[in-house]
Amino acid sequence: MKALVTGAYGFIGRHVARRLAETGYRVAGVGHGVWALGEWRRWGLEAWHGVDVTLDTLATYGGEPDVIIHCAGSGSVAYSMSHPRQDFERSVLTTLAVLEYQRLYVPAARLVVPSSAGVYGLAETLPIRVDAPRNPVSPYGTNKVIVEDMARSYARHFSLNVAAVRLFSIYGIGLRKQLLWDASLKFSRGEIDFAGTGEETRDWLHVEDAARLIGAAAQAAGRHCPVFNGGTGVATSNRTVLEILARALRPGLLPRFSGQARPGDPQHYQADIASTRDLAWSPSRDLPTEVAAYAEWYARGAE
Known part of the structure; x- marks a missing residue:
């Protein structure tokens, strides 16, 4: 094939x-x-x-x-x-x-x-x-x-x-754009400011x-x-994801949010995957574990 x-x-x-x-x-x-x-x-x-x-x-x-x-x-x-x-x-x-x-x-x-x-x-x-x-x-x-x-x-x-x-x-080791990458760059410089309220939710796959x-x-x-x-069927706030990342990269830092949303960014996403499961597929990765692994990869030089 x-x-x-x-x-x-x-x-x-x-x-x-x-x-x-x-x-x-x-x-x-x-x-x-x-x-x-x-x-x-x-x-x-x-x-x-x-x-x-x-x-x-x-x-x-x-x-x-x-x-x-x-x-x-x-x-x-x-x-x-x-x-x-x-x-x-x-x-x-x-x-x-x-x-x-x-x-x-x-x-x-x-x-x-x-x-x-x-x-x-x-x-x-x-x-x-x-x-x-x-x-x-x-x-x-x-x-x-x-x-x-x-x-x-x-x-x-x-x-x-x-x-x-x-x-x-979508996320994972090797992704050099979007929230995890941008936040890793900021945290490595000691920066903590992000757009939005932090309560925006996403379904991370x-x-x-x-x-x-x-x-x-x-x-x-x-x-x-x-x-x-x-998706996974689970919604996680941006604040939660960024706090996991910050703890792994720069313990003691906490993200701070502007309260102003970016143009084109919806507030909340969570997938219904009932029909997706009909494919005999289900998500297998644990978000906190994988975000911490992403932080470790970034700290090694993102090789």
């Missing part, structure tokens, strides 16, 4: 590639990023092509995969607020290229499109069910809605096997649990384009 991972250089993409390789797939990757042969092979890839994700490059380098995981694209609400056009291009246009590649060259393949909890926006009810209204509050979330709708359209109209996974807050889930979703892909929530 062969698999193609777009964006395999990225944080989620490389974990997905390694998970697929561990389960018996021969994995190729395409996307942006420059890394040594030994490095990408360590992450389970048999081939790596550092190119833009377009229909032409997919036709040239994609081969004939049985499974496609489209991890390429934008992953930042803040970036979408400052660079909306580029976010659209990275998220929407690359997904269109992948869907066209599947339609024209590998219609029997199973495709998973990682989406985001950002499609829900200001959720009215917690935990958030997959059939909850989509009401994004950022260009990032809006573009993910478009991605999902395109995936569903292609699956229905061209009889393709597609699934979408709405990932919540370890990247290795996310990779297992994406692999399971590939087997459920179909013409109805099923959608799954990628």
